[in-house]
Each structure stands twice: as C-alpha cells, then as structure tokens.
Amino acid sequence: MKTMYKQVEIEISREDIAAQEGIDAVVNAANAELAIGGGVAGAIHRTAGPQLYEECKPLAPIKPGEAVVTKAYKLPNQYVIHCLGPVYGRDKPEDKLLANCYRNALKLAEEHKISSIAFPALSTGAFGYPIKEATEITFNTILAEVPQLNHLQKLKFVLHSEGDLKIYESVFRDLSEKK
Incomplete structure (x- = not known):
C-alpha cells in the first residue's frame, strides 16, 4: 500500500527490514545494549556487519523510548x-x-x-506489545508529527508477517481518514 499524507509518501509493505534499497535510514528495534539480538536487531546487525556494534557500544545503554543514530555500514542505507x-x-x-x-x-x-x-513494528515481537494497540499508537504519533517535519518525504513501514501488514493497512486507513 502506498499513499500520500500531507507532504509525505506513506508505504506499508511486507519485506526484510535489512534490505531497504533507496531508503536513507532504517529503524532498529534495539535492545538496551544496542547489541545483536533476535528479530529486527539480529537481521540489521548481521547484514550491517560487526562495525555497527562497535559504533553502538559507547552509545549504550539506552532506556525505553530513547533513540540513537549510527552509520549503516553494509546495509543499503546511510543510517540506522x-x-x-x-x-x-x-x-x-x-x-x-x-x-x-x-x-x-x-x-x-x-x-x-x-x-x-x-520502521519495523516496534515492541510487537519479543517485547510482547499487542500489534493492533501498538499500531494505533504508531500511527497516532506519526500522523501528529508529519506536519512539523521539513526533510522527510517518505515513511515506510516494513512488516514481518501478512497478519501484521493487514493490521497496519487497516489502522492507517481508519486513522488517516479521521485526521
């Protein structure tokens, strides 16, 4: 699914988060130590290579809700x-x-x-956040922030399963029509 919201293209698809050609930055569903893990963190770290973790070490630990940025190394992106x-x-x-x-x-x-x-579906894997509730928070937050962004032209949501994809598409349609 692709659509425009305000000045930003929104795309929702089922793909590999570590294979996002043509995207400046991918978001890692990180652990507090910013180390290789399972799921998204494992896929991103394995593809990026060991230099990613070397850059992450001095930035850790981070707390829930926090974000940090690094280079992307062997990923097809500039940043993680x-x-x-x-x-x-x-x-x-x-x-x-x-x-x-x-x-x-x-x-x-x-x-x-x-x-x-x-973005992947943050917190919905091993961290146990119910997908529909997390998706509502995701889009309520994103749709509120988009009007203040000057540089962003494309937001992509990369889901692991067909079920998650359908929930993302449904919630986005419902919330974007109300805004």
Missing part, C-alpha cells in the same frame, strides 16, 4: 536509528514510551536531514 521500545506489561507507561520511540526517531531523522525512513 536504534529505538528501544517498551516491554509490554513491564515498562510503564508503555503507550507513552512507544510513542516516544517514534517521536525520537523522527527527531533524529530531522536533525540528520533524512528524507526517507523505514
């Missing part, structure tokens, strides 16, 4: 924006922390004059 999403049921208030992930990633994108960014 690492966000630590909340663990559902443990990190409180998880809705505000999840929203902060997206706000802080967009803030870093603005500071680095990034024109395109790809």
Whole structure:
C-alpha cells in the first residue's frame, strides 16, 4: 500500500527490514545494549556487519523510548536509528514510551536531514506489545508529527508477517481518514 499524507509518501509493505534499497535510514528495534539480538536487531546487525556494534557500544545503554543514530555500514542505507521500545506489561507507561520511540526517531531523522525512513513494528515481537494497540499508537504519533517535519518525504513501514501488514493497512486507513 502506498499513499500520500500531507507532504509525505506513506508505504506499508511486507519485506526484510535489512534490505531497504533507496531508503536513507532504517529503524532498529534495539535492545538496551544496542547489541545483536533476535528479530529486527539480529537481521540489521548481521547484514550491517560487526562495525555497527562497535559504533553502538559507547552509545549504550539506552532506556525505553530513547533513540540513537549510527552509520549503516553494509546495509543499503546511510543510517540506522536504534529505538528501544517498551516491554509490554513491564515498562510503564508503555503507550507513552512507544510513542516516544517514534517521536525520537523522527527527531533524529530531522536533525540528520533524512528524507526517507523505514520502521519495523516496534515492541510487537519479543517485547510482547499487542500489534493492533501498538499500531494505533504508531500511527497516532506519526500522523501528529508529519506536519512539523521539513526533510522527510517518505515513511515506510516494513512488516514481518501478512497478519501484521493487514493490521497496519487497516489502522492507517481508519486513522488517516479521521485526521
């Protein structure tokens, strides 16, 4: 699915987050130590190579809701924006922390004059955030931030499963029609 919202192209697709050609920055669903992990963090670190973790080490640890930026090394992008999403049921208030992930990633994108960014579904894998609730927070936050962005031209949401893709498309349609 591709559409325009305000001045930004929004794309929602099911792909590999570590293979985002033509995108300036990818977002890593990071752990606090910014180390290689499972899921998104594993895919990004494996593809980027060991230099990514070397650059991450002095930036860690980060807290839920925080974001940091690094080079992308062997990824087909310029930057990786690492966000630590909340663990559902443990990190409180998880809705505000999840929203902060997206706000802080967009803030870093603005500071680095990034024109395109790809997000995974933050906190919905091993961190247990229910996908529909997380998606509503994602789009409520993103759609509120887009009007203030000067550099961003494309936002891409890269989902792992067909089920997540359908939820993202449905929630986006519902929320964007109300805004």
